[in-house]
Amino acid sequence: MLFRSHLLKWEARVHPLRQLFWECTLRCNLHCRHCGSDCTASALTPDMPYEDFEKVLLRIKEVYDSRDILVIFSGGEPLMRKDLADCGRRVQELGFPWGLVSNGYFMTPQKALELLKAGMRAATISLDGLEEGHDWMRGVPGSFARADEAIRYLASVSFLGFDVVTCVTQKNFGQLNQIKEYLIAAEVKAWRIFTVFPVGRGATEPELQLTPGQYRELMEFIVACRKEGRIKASYGCEGFLGPYEGKVRDHLFSCQAGLSIASVRIDGSISGCTSIRSSFGQGNIYKDDFVDVWENRFGIFRDHTPFKTGPCAACRWWKKCQGNGMHLRGENGELLLCNLEKLL
Amino acid sequence: MKKAFVRLLCLLLGLNVFTACYGPYRGPDQMDPEQIEQELKDLQEQEENQGEPEEEPESSEQE
Numbered sequence: 001m002l003f004r005s006h007l008l009k010w011e012a013r014v015h016p017l018r019q020l021f022w023e024c025t026l027r028c029n030l031h032c033r034h035c036g037s038d039c040t041a042s043a044l045t046p047d048m049p050y051e052d053f054e055k056v057l058l059r060i061k062e063v064y065d066s067r068d069i070l071v072i073f074s075g076g077e078p079l080m081r082k083d084l085a086d087c088g089r090r091v092q093e094l095g096f097p098w099g100l101v102s103n104g105y106f107m108t109p110q111k112a113l114e115l116l117k118a119g120m121r122a123a124t125i126s127l128d129g130l131e132e133g134h135d136w137m138r139g140v141p142g143s144f145a146r147a148d149e150a151i152r153y154l155a156s157v158s159f160l161g162f163d164v165v166t167c168v169t170q171k172n173f174g175q176l177n178q179i180k181e182y183l184i185a186a187e188v189k190a191w192r193i194f195t196v197f198p199v200g201r202g203a204t205e206p207e208l209q210l211t212p213g214q215y216r217e218l219m220e221f222i223v224a225c226r227k228e229g230r231i232k233a234s235y236g237c238e239g240f241l242g243p244y245e246g247k248v249r250d251h252l253f254s255c256q257a258g259l260s261i262a263s264v265r266i267d268g269s270i271s272g273c274t275s276i277r278s279s280f281g282q283g284n285i286y287k288d289d290f291v292d293v294w295e296n297r298f299g300i301f302r303d304h305t306p307f308k309t310g311p312c313a314a315c316r317w318w319k320k321c322q323g324n325g326m327h328l329r330g331e332n333g334e335l336l337l338c339n340l341e342k343l344l
Numbered sequence: 345m346k347k348a349f350v351r352l353l354c355l356l357l358g359l360n361v362f363t364a365c366y367g368p369y370r371g372p373d374q375m376d377p378e379q380i381e382q383e384l385k386d387l388q389e390q391e392e393n394q395g396e397p398e399e400e401p402e403s404s405e406q407e
Contacts, residue, residue, distance in 0.1 A: 029401060079401065080401050082401075106401050109391060109394070110391060113384075113387050113388065113391055116384060116387065117384060157383065157387070158375075158383060159375045159379070159380045159383060
């Protein structure tokens with residue numbers, strides 16, 4: 001794209017906050033093989049009290065238009081919190097639209113209705129296969145049935161921004177067409193596909209990673225889905241894709257962490273998105289002013305030049321890729337994964 | 345109007361400032377609040393007609 005590098009610099013300078021993740025709990029009822037955060041049912045770290053997060057929202061509201069910022073409850077599994085609907089209601093009262101990312105296990109129709117009444121306007125449910133494959137991946141029998149119920153219910157709500165997210169691995173790679181047909185039958189409009197990145201449990205099970213051949217096939221599958229038009233398939237933010245840029249997403253790749261996306265982690269640390277290593281934390285809500293941090297820090301998120309080392313140093317795609325997604329970097333900024341290598 | 349123009353411009357230029365990246369995408373902006381209210385009422389009626397008990401997570405107390 002002509003002048004794209006200039007536009008990216010402009011975007012970094014303007015950095016309009018559009019999505020704010022709140023890692024409201026680390027507790028999770030499932031035991032997913034690919035989990036990047038190693039959650040457990042009784043995490044040692046306590047949930048963050050809503051009042052602590054609300055102080056951040058009140059401060060943000062003083063400076064920005066709250067209607068422009070989507071607050072997303074993430075975890076862990078956010079529905080492990082009994083007070084989630086109350087939290088949502090209070091977020092809505094402050095004028096912020098809100099949504100959540102969930103495994104769907106506790107998203108019964110009753111719970112979904114309670115959340116919708118509390119102002120939920122966006123939701124993502126994870127589904128990693130049909131019954132056998134999903135339950136295997138999620139580590140708990142019956143997970144598919146629960147996710148299925150949640151998906152069918154939420155897909156029927158016209159005012160909800162709803163999508164299903166699927167992690168593609170060796171296990172479900174051969175079932176993509178069946179999963180697609182299932183989602184279409186469930187009247188799901190949007191399907192976001194991603195692949196495992198080597199962090200948390202995802203790093204210890206290399207068989208979850210696709211081979212380069214499978215990865216290319218996956219890209220072709222998404223391209224074909226998009227051409228077919230029966231469901232809006234797209235690839236998640238797992239980095240720059242070279243020849244597939246513009247073909248598998250609605251936009252060209254740029255890591256939005258720190259440009260339009262921020263997060264408040266369970267310990268109060270302020271970062272880009274919740275998948276990024278903790279060493280990239282830019283401050284903490286318990287000692288820093290969020291708006292000051294958002295406006296004046298986040299330097300590495302807005303200028304990736306220090307990442308131009310190792311395999312990126314001489315890469316001909318640097319200008320367009322800008323060092324890949326921030327969550328694909330290790331504690332010291334080293335590149336953990338470059339999916340583009342699988343496509344060249 | 346100005347916001348819509350900037351949004352359109354960004355989309356045309358390939359910038360994803362206004363689109364979801366990792367989390368869910370926003371619901372429709374222009375939805376009529378009355379229409380939402382009516383749909384919620386319909387969902388409530390549907391729920392009351394079915395009347396199944398709700399299941400809560402076992403360990404959902406805030407720690």
